[in-house]
Amino acid sequence: MDIGKTLEYLVANTKTLKRMMWVILALLVVVDFFLHRHHPPLLAFGLDGIPGFSAVYGFVSCVLIIVVSKFLGHSWLSRPENYYDRAEECCDD
Numbered sequence: 270m271d272i273g274k275t276l277e278y279l280v281a282n283t284k285t286l287k288r289m290m291w292v293i294l295a296l297l298v299v300v301d302f303f304l305h306r307h308h309p310p311l312l313a314f315g316l317d318g319i320p321g322f323s324a325v326y327g328f329v330s331c332v333l334i335i336v337v338s339k340f341l342g343h344s345w346l347s348r349p350e351n352y353y354d355r356a357e358e359c360c361d362d
Contacts, residue, residue: 313360 279286298321316322 292327294324 301324302320304320315328
């Protein structure tokens with residue numbers, strides 16, 4: 270198996286791949302409505318009993334992690350393109 274060809278295929282078919290992932294996510298939520306649980310879940314809070322809640326909660330959590338990390342990266346970690354050039358200019362003796 271050639272990893273380069275696999276990656277090229279995935280990049281060339283991103284639209285199809287995204288659609289497949291959305292379908293899989295939707296199916297997981299729908300399947301949760303029909304699963305029979307042998308034991309009722311221990312409710313940490315009231316929303317745990319809602320079918321599909323875990324999938325929605327996980328998705329929202331992942332999106333929130335991505336948004337917060339991008340915000341931190343852009344506001345705290347990133348530097349201007351000429352950041353190191355300016356440091357050399359100010360410290361030349």
